Amino acid sequence: MIAARLQSEPFDSAIVQAALLAGRTDLGAAVAFTGLVRADEGLVALTLEHYPAMTLAQMQAIAADAAVRWPDTIGTIIHRHGRLLPGDSIVLVVTASPHRPHAFAAAQFLMDWLKTKAPFWKREEWADGTTRWVEAKGIDDDAAERW
């Protein structure tokens, strides 16, 4: 089971991981990835727009796909929306499995697909007052297609 959450509030990676692992003694590996707002020169804020009726369902579909590929792996994915500041967390992927290869692979898969198959759009605000929509990167498509 890999759960998906969509929220504007911050999350605590340690608490999410502890909740995921609670009561389980059969897991030998846990992986936690957090995506952050990077303070590129002059960046003031990043606003995550999403498609309310579709985004969570799409996140759940990606999570379900991962659960089929790695049946022994459990996890939680959280994606934030709204206006975020440099240093804020954007996305969390936590996975756990009996052995590390599946936890690592599932975490990477989940991130690669969240970046390319979940309807979010990033708008940057710059110190000079301008705004710019982030362009999709071919390298992200390549990463998503390898699975």
Added chain:
Amino acid sequence: MVHLLYFAWVREMVGTDSETITLPAELTTVAALLDWLATRSPGHAAALADRSRIRIAVDQAFATAATPLNNPREIAIFPPVTGG
């Protein structure tokens, strides 16, 4: 009647986040819909000028230019996604 939704710079260029319209019956694919929508206003035309930068979801499932339209209730038009 179909509910059209626009996101990110598509929304900004069209000038609204949604509109409800009656589609002409001859629009049977996503590609035909985009061609027709582009004639609605200069904003629509500008937003849809480069189809390689446009992505579509029909009734909340990703679609392509060739996807047929079978009385859809909701069609969303947006740029390639950039979450994560």
